[in-house]
Amino acid sequence: MEKTVADHYISLNTDTPIWNQFFTVGPLIVVGTKExxxxxxxPKHMATPIGLSNYFGFVCTPNHATYHNVKATREFAISFPLPDQIVLSSLSASPRCGERSDEKQIISSLPTVKATSVDALFLEDSYLYLECNLFKIIDGFDNDSIITGKVITAFVKSNYHRDPEGDDQDMINNNPLLAYIANGRFASISETFNFPFPKGFER
Known part of the structure; x- marks a missing residue:
């Protein structure tokens, strides 16, 4: 006999967006573009590597400048902030929907460094930097689009670079990772466990 969804599950109404009715875990990145x-x-939280090669993508709306900047310049930079940079990451959202001079001044006041092979900025002291050329923009997800890029240059902080001879848990314990708990919360991850892959598993 097949099992059915148990009584302690709640059916969600898919006529409206479901994502504010529960929590999910994802990265928090900051996208840098030339405008x-x-x-x-x-800042963006719907972001991920695309496949196992050097492609990266994030969700963006054409209502935001980031979308049009990437479309115009065909490049962008990605910063992966540290947990103690959560306020700086949040402040970078200030100019999303406006052109006021005080909003633009916030960006110029943030600690940034220049990317090396694309014309964009990184959030200074982030643990991972990706420099990307635009690969493809996929429109049509109602008001949203997926922007994908080919990673052409990448840098990682030395203490976040995995050592094949080192202990992964010790490394993460000493160098926590920032996670975005959608929607509206964040976490500093310092404890992890080996994933129980089945015997003979290959990617």
Whole structure:
């Protein structure tokens, strides 16, 4: 006899977005782009490697400058912030929907470093930097799009670089990772466990 969904599950109404009715875990990144004669930064949490090669993508809306900046310049930079950079990451969202000079001044006041092979900024002291050329923009997810890029240059902080001879848990314990708990919370991850892959598993 096949099992059915248990009584302690709640059926969600899919006529409206479901994502605010529970929590999910994902990364928090800051996307850097060139906007006219200045630069823009924008935090994103719907972001992921695309496959096992050097491709990376994130969700963005055409209502935000990031979308149009990437479409115009065909490049972008990705910063993976540290847990203690959560406020800086949040502040980078200030100019998302406006052009006021005080909002743009916030970006110029944030600690940033210049990317090396694309014309964009990183959030300074993030643990991972990716420099990407635009690969493809996929529109049509209602008001959202997926922006994908080919990683052409990457840098990782030395203490976040995995050592094949080292202990992964010790490394993460000493160098926590930032996670975004959608929607509206975040976590510092310092304890992890080996995943129980089945015998003979290969990617």
């Amino acid at each position: 006219g004669d200045h630069y823009d930064l924008a």
